[in-house]
Amino acid sequence: xxxxxxxxxxxxxxxxxxxxxxxxxxxxxxxxxxxxxxxxxxxxxxxxxxxxxxxxxxxxxxxxxxxxxxxxxxxxxxxxxxxxxxxxxxxxxxxxxxxxxxxxxxxxxxxxxxxxxxxxxxxxxxxxxxxxxxxxxxxxxxxxxxxxxxxxxxxxxxxxxxxxxxxxxxxxx
Numbered sequence: 001x002x003x004x005x006x007x008x009x010x011x012x013x014x015x016x017x018x019x020x021x022x023x024x025x026x027x028x029x030x031x032x033x034x035x036x037x038x039x040x041x042x043x044x045x046x047x048x049x050x051x052x053x054x055x056x057x058x059x060x061x062x063x064x065x066x067x068x069x070x071x072x073x074x075x076x077x078x079x080x081x082x083x084x085x086x087x088x089x090x091x092x093x094x095x096x097x098x099x100x101x102x103x104x105x106x107x108x109x110x111x112x113x114x115x116x117x118x119x120x121x122x123x124x125x126x127x128x129x130x131x132x133x134x135x136x137x138x139x140x141x142x143x144x145x146x147x148x149x150x151x152x153x154x155x156x157x158x159x160x161x162x163x164x165x166x167x168x169x170x171x172x173x
Contacts, residue, residue, distance in 0.1 A: 021052020041098035044155035103135035
């Protein structure tokens with residue numbers, strides 16, 4: 001059984017999500033925005049975030065990328081397992097991710113999205129984790145900077161476990 005140490009409480013997460021929603025609403029006022037969630041990890045964050053964004057012209061789509069599988073480190077190979085379903089040409093896209101670790105997955109997705117010619121692509125992540133960053137990524141909105149640790153809860157998982165937890169924990173081995 002894994003040992004879990006709480007890193008962020010549910011209340012801290014919800015407060016920060018509200019702040020992010022308010023800032024995104026302000027920054028995209030008068031624009032049409034596509035929130036693009038990365039499955040599976042970002043679905044809880046995206047659901048909470050979208051309810052805090054006050055924009056009349058808002059679309060939501062999801063992509064699914066695979067690079068971790070059932071391991072605790074990336075394979076370094078990224079593949080799209082669920083593609084876009086809406087057109088993003090000439091639209092502002094905000095990619096919503098649970099955690100940015102090495103940067104490989106996000107860089108791959110950014111390059112892929114630009115093939116579809118959006119007006120802009122920005123990044124919003126709940127957790128910016130810098131410990132294993134291999135590729136510099138410009139993060140436009142982030143919830144928390146946590147330098148290290150294997151994190152679970154609030155959508156983050158280890159081998160498909162722990163996503164349901166309302167707070168964020170570090171697995172302590």
